[in-house]
Amino acid sequence: MKKIRTPYLIVMFLILYLPILYLVFYSFNAGTTMKGFAGFSFKHYGELWQDTRLIDIVFETGIVALLSSLLATIIGTLGALAIFRVHRGAVKGALLSLNNVLLVSPDVIIGAAFLILFTTFKFSLGFVTVLLAHVAFSIPIVVLMVLPRLQEMNPDLVLAAQDLGARPTQVLGQVTIPAITPGIVAGFFMALTYSLDDFAVTFFVTGNGFSTLAVEIYSRARQGVSLEINALSALIFLFSLVIAVAYYFINRLNQRQKAPELREKVK
């Protein structure tokens, strides 16, 4: 098995990165297509820098992602607390099933159903409807990330705080929330990923005036290849790479710092 391990993994990683590196490679093409490299040039980065519409869209996509994940994290955490405190099994099961409906539905159906919802209530399609849709489809994953943390939490902690005279707000702020923070953070990042990655739902509920990056790339790609998009992909890839590397090293540093502490505790 060990003999095939390395070549297999090399091939798989090549496959995973080939399309991305292909985009990055042609972003430096002096020509205008993704075939035949006509010489090295930064001119498509220059075009990108001049394209204020695209830069605005990148920022708007970021704003929608951050704002929707923040709102979804708050509502999702409240939802997890609510579901956690339901004691009747049947009700709990029903709530969880309803929670998971949006997670297991294909994006086109969610998009279509939200489009009907927004037009029924005469919302004008644009930033607000996209934001509402992103909040809505991110809530269930936050609930699923927070709920296990609540279930793992030692119930005696809450009782102890109560015995020591803590008011419900204090119990929530100083006992419950700190105990479930890892779940809340994980939920926030999942929501962020969902929002940044979404195309189909946004495509249904966005009007003519507002566009996210995915929708914009779709409409440009239908018109043909433009190496400006390659330049943008290269920058996004670089940005993701920096975040991933930073995350990895921070994580390792934390683990190294924790290890001696743990040993102390064991003693």
Add this chain to the structure above:
Amino acid sequence: MALSFKKQKQGFTSAYMGIYGLWLLAFVVLPLLLLLVESLQDQNHHFTLANYQAFFTSGSYLAMTFNSIWYAFLITVITLVFAYPTAYFLTTLKNKQFWLLLVILPTWINLLLKTYAFIGLLGQGGLVNSTLTAVGLHPMQLLFTDWSFLLVAAYVELPFMILPIFNALSDIDPLLTAASRDLGANSWQTLKKVIWPLSMPGVKAGIQAVFIPSLSLFMITRLIGGNRVITLGTAIEEHFLVTQNWAFGSTIGVILIVAMVITMLLTQDKQKGGRS
């Protein structure tokens, strides 16, 4: 004090449930009800079952339903075949968290950008065709074929299959595989009798994570598959955003939901049976 604590806490709980319940009603129950109502209307908003009749008597839509499920099935199988060994080998590596991060990284690049890359890779004069020409073969029409759709869809979904399988494999107690070897099983037997069954939750999660999104990859069919309507996802998009026949689009949506609920109920029963 104790009573007021309990009352206050109950007040909080009802407030949480109120906010969360409002979301459930407004964005889960109501949209699905509206979708159902829309599917039961004709052009003048009168009640009708004609849309359903049209769907079930139309050969092309029934064929498309079969096609959608068939393609989603193929995409799931292809990703599973490639993802399982990848996940398995990754768990045996030294710095596995680092390599896992390298698997996750491509998922941060937007799906549309990756699809767009394949327009270049598979196009005439693209990397694949120039490689074919270089080794003395004839260039082929790769874009706008069903194969290109399958290839791109499988590529996009691959990390989502690797991740849950990797997690399930990492959770397996290494002592169990060691015990299996001690008891005389070769590595193939260990894989088949110990590792594979224990990684089943990850495989199931992966199948769910890939199969359902595969039904709505209309952008890939549009950009890579040659703008033909070959899956139900594309058909829904077409009816809502191109031909503006929302009622029929909703009908397809409702049928897809019902089909999925039935599939889930069936698989759930099997799981319960297996456990008892």
